[in-house]
Amino acid sequence: MSQDNSFASEPRMWLPYRRPMQRIWLYAGIVLIALAVIGSMTTAVATDKPAKHGRVFGAGKTIIEGGTGGAAPLPVTTLVAFHADKQGGDFECLAFAPSQGTGAGSGVFDVNVMYVTGKVTSLEIGNGVATLHGTATVTGIGAGQDVPFTALVQAGGPGSRVKLEVSGLTFLEILVDGHISMD
DSSP states (O other): OOOOOHHHHHHHHHHHHHHHHHHHHHHHHHHHHHHHHHHHHHHHHHHTSOBSSOOEEEEEEEEETTTTOSSSOOOOEEEEEEEEETTEEEEEEEEEEESOSSSTTTTOEEEEEEEEEEEEEEEEEETTEEEEEEEEEEEETTOEEEEEEEEEEESBSTTOEEEEEETTEEEEEEEEEEEEEEO
């Protein structure tokens, strides 16, 4: 058996060259990761600006701040659903109030007080709020055909806000169930 260890000593000969190559690959990897992080930060900053080609969609149940108003306000809940993008969309809002102001049944929302069903004709999105403009058919309070409306909707879940302006009326609503998304 030969005692020639030239093959075994060969890796030792390449070891000094191997370490600088490992460092080069390590540094290249770090640079690539840094570029990816910087690129994602740039994208995040760009999305904080108003979008011209975004979309918004959501549905849920809201309660109108102050209800019907007046000295003895009745609570009003709504079901709201919508979707819109740069081509347009749809908006629905159905409002209910209790038929009895106090006592048994006062918490039963069984009277349809208003229904707004419309087409979204324009959309603006910026800073977590979308503004939908369009025309609607309105029944109940503020009834009419081709009535202009504006709805401002805030992205998020319960606690998000909806502001509906239609038929010369303004309704400030708080989402209690559901979600509003935009991109």
